[in-house]
Amino acid sequence: MLEGYSLRKCADLLGVKHVTLFYWRHKILSALEKMPIESFEGIVEMDETYMLYSRKVVQDRQKNTFTLALCRGRIKTPLLEQAVGDKISASNTLCTDGWRAFSTFAKKYGTEHYRFASTCKRRVIKEIYHIQNVNSFHGRFKKWLDHFNGVASKYLNHYSSWFRYLDANGADVTTSNMLVGHCLLVGVNRDV
Numbered sequence: 241m242l243e244g245y246s247l248r249k250c251a252d253l254l255g256v257k258h259v260t261l262f263y264w265r266h267k268i269l270s271a272l273e274k275m276p277i278e279s280f281e282g283i284v285e286m287d288e289t290y291m292l293y294s295r296k297v298v299q300d301r302q303k304n305t306f307t308l309a310l311c312r313g314r315i316k317t318p319l320l321e322q323a324v325g326d327k328i329s330a331s332n333t334l335c336t337d338g339w340r341a342f343s344t345f346a347k348k349y350g351t352e353h354y355r356f357a358s359t360c361k362r363r364v365i366k367e368i369y370h371i372q373n374v375n376s377f378h379g380r381f382k383k384w385l386d387h388f389n390g391v392a393s394k395y396l397n398h399y400s401s402w403f404r405y406l407d408a409n410g411a412d413v414t415t416s417n418m419l420v421g422h423c424l425l426v427g428v429n430r431d432v
Contacts, residue, residue: 281304284300289381298374303408307397332352333352333354335354
């Protein structure tokens with residue numbers, strides 16, 4: 241998985257069937273998906289990205305990233321509240337695009353809020369407020385996902401969790417720290 245090999249190549253290398261590896265991969269990805277994000281720190285960037293299945297992404301500047309397929313089409317405030325309401329507080333500063341659900345969400349949670357409408361020429365406010373990190377995450381995720389030649393929509397959360405893990409841990413990712421250090425968290429169902 242870490243080398244980016246196809247299931248068939250991995251199956252040949254390990255001497256097992258590719259269907260078996262498919263199930264093994266999804267057990268690992270399911271564990272990665274359950275890795276908790278307690279709360280966001282400082283400046284938080286929130287934006288949506290569109291794929292064959294809609295993806296919503298939230299990321300703070302410490303690379304605490306929340307990804308989840310929440311809906312199809314434009315996001316509504318109740319879905320934001322359900323997904324990340326317990327991770328946002330008045331101590332955060334929220335940076336979003338101009339969509340009104342984000343403004344309503346920010347008001348409800350008492351966060352300072354900077355909006356970047358698509359018609360706005362300013363991409364950065366006060367030299368630190370922008371949504372460039374989360375938009376960069378979208379681009380990296382989509383490019384990384386391309387090498388799988390199509391992922392079923394029902395597995396997008398698994399793959400976004402995998403990418404979120406790789407993106408946050410960079411060069412420190414090894415098989416042992418991924419499997420032992422992170423997938424076997426206390427409270428995570430080990431039968432996954």
